[in-house]
Amino acid sequence: MSEFPEVGAPAPAFSLSRDGGGSVSLKDFKGRKLVVYFYPKADTPGCTKEAIAFNGLKAAFAAADTDILGVSADAVKAQDKFKTKYGLDFALGSDPDKAMLEAYGVWVEKSMYGRKYMGIERATVLIGRDGTLARTWPNVKVTGHAEEVLKAAQELG
Numbered sequence: 001m002s003e004f005p006e007v008g009a010p011a012p013a014f015s016l017s018r019d020g021g022g023s024v025s026l027k028d029f030k031g032r033k034l035v036v037y038f039y040p041k042a043d044t045p046g047c048t049k050e051a052i053a054f055n056g057l058k059a060a061f062a063a064a065d066t067d068i069l070g071v072s073a074d075a076v077k078a079q080d081k082f083k084t085k086y087g088l089d090f091a092l093g094s095d096p097d098k099a100m101l102e103a104y105g106v107w108v109e110k111s112m113y114g115r116k117y118m119g120i121e122r123a124t125v126l127i128g129r130d131g132t133l134a135r136t137w138p139n140v141k142v143t144g145h146a147e148e149v150l151k152a153a154q155e156l157g
Contacts, residue, residue: 003105004104004105004106004121004123004136004138005104005105005125005133005136006133007133007134007135007136008132008133009132009133010131010132010133011026011034011125011127011131011132011133012026012100012103012104013025013026013027014026014093014095014099014100014103016071016093016094016095016100017076017093017094018076018079018091018092018093018094019076019079019080019082019083019091019092019094020080020083021076024069024091024093026127026131029067029069029127030131031129032065032066032067032129033064033065033066033067033126033127033128033129033134033153033156034066034067034068034069034126034127035054035061035066035067035068035069035124035125035126035127035149035153036069036070036071036104036124036125036127037050037054037068037069037070037071037122037123037124037140037149038070038071038072038101038104038106038120038121038122038123039051039070039071039072039120039122040072040119040120040122041072041074041120042072042074042078042079042081042082042092043078043081043082043085046122046142047072047122048082048086049142049143050122050140050142050145050146051070051082051086051088052086052088053142053145053146053147054068054070054090054146054149055086055087055088055089055090056146057146057147057150058089058090060150060154061150061153064150064153064154064156066126066150066153066156067090067091068090068091069090069091069092069093070088070090070091070092070093071092071093071094071095071100071101072092072093072094072095072120073094073095073096073098073101073120074094074096075094075096076094078094079092079093079094101120104123104125106120106121106123107119107120107121108120108121121138121139122139122140122142123136123137123138123139123140124136124137124140124145124149125137126149126152126153126156128156134152134156135149135152135156137149
C-alpha cells in the first residue's frame, strides 16, 4: 500500500480507460492545472453529490485554467451510465486494476461494522501546471469540498 502523496512531489503518472471510450493520462493535461478527485463508487449518494458539486463549478474551474478528472475503480460502462444520468461534463477515469489508486495512496483498508475490507478513500489532489502536487485533501467530506478545491485552484494562479 502506498502513502498519500506529499505536496511538492511529482504527481504519479497514469493512463486510464475513460468514459466514452479512449484513455486519459496525466500527460494530456501538461501545462494546465488538474483536479483529480477519487471516489469510492459511481452513483452512490456521496459520490453523486460530489460529482454534481464539481460539475456545477466546471465553468469556474475552466476560468481558473483547471481541468477536472474523477477516478474510481468502476468499469467504464458504469462510469458512462453515471456520467449520462447526471449530465457530468468532465472525464471519469476507470482504474479496475487499482494501479493509479495505489500510486496515489487512496486504495486503503477500510472498516465498516467491524468488517475490514479494501476500498477507495475519498480524496482529492490539485496538480499544478508543472506536474507537481500543489495541494492534497485526504479523507474528504463532500459538503463544501468542491468549493474549497476551486478556491485553491484559483489561488494557484
